[in-house]
Amino acid sequence: MAEKYYEGVGRRKESSARVRVIAGNGQVMVNGKTGDNYFTREGDLYTILLPLSATNQDRAQFDITMTIAGGGVTGQRDAAQLGLARALLSLNEDFRSPLRKAGMLTRDARIKERKKPGLKRARKAPTYTKR
Numbered sequence: 001m002a003e004k005y006y007e008g009v010g011r012r013k014e015s016s017a018r019v020r021v022i023a024g025n026g027q028v029m030v031n032g033k034t035g036d037n038y039f040t041r042e043g044d045l046y047t048i049l050l051p052l053s054a055t056n057q058d059r060a061q062f063d064i065t066m067t068i069a070g071g072g073v074t075g076q077r078d079a080a081q082l083g084l085a086r087a088l089l090s091l092n093e094d095f096r097s098p099l100r101k102a103g104m105l106t107r108d109a110r111i112k113e114r115k116k117p118g119l120k121r122a123r124k125a126p127t128y129t130k131r
Contacts (some may be wrong), residue, residue, distance in 0.1 A: 002022075003022055003023060004022075005020045005021060005022045006020070006021045006022075006087045006088070006091040007020050007021075007086030007087055007090065007092045008021075008083045008084060008085065008086025008088070008089065009083055009086065010078070010080060010081065010082030010083030010084070010086060010092060010107075011078040011082070011107060012071070012075045012076075012078035012079040012082065012087070012107070012108055013071050013074075013075035013077050013078075013110070014070045014071035014075060014111075014112075015068065015069070015070045015071030015072070015075035015076045015078070015079040016068070016069055016070055017066055017067070017068045017069075017076065017079035017080040017082070017083040018066065018067045018068075018069075018083060019064065019065070019066050019080060019083035019084045019086075019087045019092060019098065020064070020065045020066075021062050021064055021065070021084070021085065021087045021088065022062065022063045022064075022065070023061065023062065023065075024061075024062055024063025025060060026059045026060035026061070026062065026063070027063045027064070027082075028049075028063075028064045028066075029064070029065045029066065030066045030068060030080070031066070031067060031068060035048070035064075036049075037095060039073070039077065040119070044051075044073065044077045044109075047077055047083060048077055048081050049064075049084070050079045050081060050095055050102070050104065051081065051084045051085040051088050051099060051102075051104050052084070052088070052114060054098050054099055054101075055088055055092075055095045055098050055099065056098075064130070066079060066080050066084075068084065070115065077106060081104060082104065082105075082107060082111065085099050085104040085105055086105070087125065089105070091110040108122060109110060
């Protein structure tokens with residue numbers, strides 16, 4: 001039988017991330033690639049793993065597997081961070097206070113505003129010409 005895992009789902013903009021935390025040796029896998037290969041921008045993987053530092057957990061204790069779909073790099077990063085925070089919360093309910101203080105349990109509800117008729121984008125109007 002497989003080991004027990006803890007799962008959390010995070011969303012941001014158009015991105016969705018399913019994060020699983022298993023007892024292991026610190027390996028981070030994202031969509032079948034290592035975390036460093038998937039998130040090439042400097043600091044992205046660090047930002048995703050911030051819930052571990054907020055709860056004083058050692059990264060080497062856990063194997064983290066993420067399945068991420070949709071959106072861009074920043075949306076995927078923030079979705080993965082929220083998913084990891086929720087997975088840690090299902091691991092231990094005592095983590096709620098430090099994660100809440102760090103602002104990692106709140107979903108960022110900002111999404112793209114819809115385009116309005118008569119405008120070029122959501123708010124950009126065509127150039128006004130008098131003649």
